[in-house]
Amino acid sequence: MKSSDGPILVTGVGGPAGRSLIAQLRGCGLRVVGVDLVPPADMPDALGVPAVARPDYVAALHAIAAAHGVALIVPTVSEELPIVAAYADGPVPILAGSVAATAMAGDKWWTARILEAAGVATPRFTAVGSEVDVEALGRSLGWPFVTKPRMGRGGRGVVVHRQVGGIPDQTFLRVPSIAQEFAPGVEYVVNVYRPWSSRETTTVVLRKLSRAHGEVGNATAVERVDELDVASLAARAVAALDLRGPADLDVRRRVDGQPVVLEVNARFGAHSAFAPEILREALADLGIAEMATA
Numbered sequence: 001m002k003s004s005d006g007p008i009l010v011t012g013v014g015g016p017a018g019r020s021l022i023a024q025l026r027g028c029g030l031r032v033v034g035v036d037l038v039p040p041a042d043m044p045d046a047l048g049v050p051a052v053a054r055p056d057y058v059a060a061l062h063a064i065a066a067a068h069g070v071a072l073i074v075p076t077v078s079e080e081l082p083i084v085a086a087y088a089d090g091p092v093p094i095l096a097g098s099v100a101a102t103a104m105a106g107d108k109w110w111t112a113r114i115l116e117a118a119g120v121a122t123p124r125f126t127a128v129g130s131e132v133d134v135e136a137l138g139r140s141l142g143w144p145f146v147t148k149p150r151m152g153r154g155g156r157g158v159v160v161h162r163q164v165g166g167i168p169d170q171t172f173l174r175v176p177s178i179a180q181e182f183a184p185g186v187e188y189v190v191n192v193y194r195p196w197s198s199r200e201t202t203t204v205v206l207r208k209l210s211r212a213h214g215e216v217g218n219a220t221a222v223e224r225v226d227e228l229d230v231a232s233l234a235a236r237a238v239a240a241l242d243l244r245g246p247a248d249l250d251v252r253r254r255v256d257g258q259p260v261v262l263e264v265n266a267r268f269g270a271h272s273a274f275a276p277e278i279l280r281e282a283l284a285d286l287g288i289a290e291m292a293t294a
Helices: 016-027 057-068 078-085 099-106 108-117 134-141 228-240 276-286
Strands: 008-010 032-036 072-074 125-128 145-149 159-161 177-181 187-194 202-213 216-224 245-253 259-265
Touching: 008 016, 008 057, 016 032, 016 276, 032 057, 057 078, 078 099, 099 108, 108 125, 108 177, 108 228, 108 259, 125 134, 134 145, 134 159, 134 177, 187 216, 187 228, 187 276, 202 228, 202 276, 228 245, 228 259, 245 276
Parallel strands: 008 032, 008 072
Antiparallel strands: 125 177, 145 159, 145 177, 187 202, 187 245, 202 216, 245 259
C-alpha cells in the first residue's frame, strides 16, 4: 500500500481516537482533512459526512477526498471498518485491514472464538441473549463476570455482574451480547502495528491508571510500561485475527497474573499519542514518512 503527497483524511475526528491522530499528524507537518457525522464545534475546518450505515457513506468520503486531493483515508470509527475496508485499494488508499479481519475484530464473540482456537489467552466466555440464566452464567464463568454488547466500544453497555449474599445481579443484558470471566488485575491498552511489509510487528504497552466507568471502560489516564508478556500476547492476537495496520487492544491480568485479551479494535486508539512508533510505522509502510507541509 503506497500513498501520494496529498493531505490525509481522518474520520471520526470528534472522538478521542480521531482527535489524537489528527494532532499527531499535524505535529509531523502533515496536512489533514477531518470528517465526522457531526463536526465538532472546536474544529471549524472539519466536514460533515453521512452516518456510517447509510449507503452513500463511502461515496461521500471519496467525494471529499477527490475535492481535496486526499492521498490517504484513515478510519478511526470501529463500526465503519468492515465497510471501508472493501475499498482499501480503491481510488484513494484506505488504511484498514481486510474486510474479514476487521469484521471479526469488530465482533467480540468472534474475536474470542478465533483467539481461543489460536491458543491466545482470553477470559472464559459465552454468547448470551435476552433469555439468560444469570446464576448459571455465574457458576460457569465464576463471580463476578462481565456482559457486554458483541459490537460496541468505549465501555458502552458493559455490566459487571456480582453475587451478593447469594443473590445474583440480574441487570438487563443487551442483545446480542457476550459474557466473559472478569479478570480483576491490572488493565492495559496495547497499541500495535502489524505491517503489510516484512517488518516486525510493533507493540507499545500502556497501563491504565484510571477508567471512565470505574472497573471497566476507556482509560482516562495511562503510562507506558515494559510488560513483555502483555506485548507478546497482543502481537499474537493481532496475528491470529490476521489484522494489518494499526490496532488497539484491551488486556487485563487474572488473579494469577496471567494476561488475557478482552477485546481488539482494528484502528488507532485514543491513546496512540503515547505510542508515536505506531504512526511512524504506518507512515513508513505507506511511503509518506518524509511528507511535510508545503
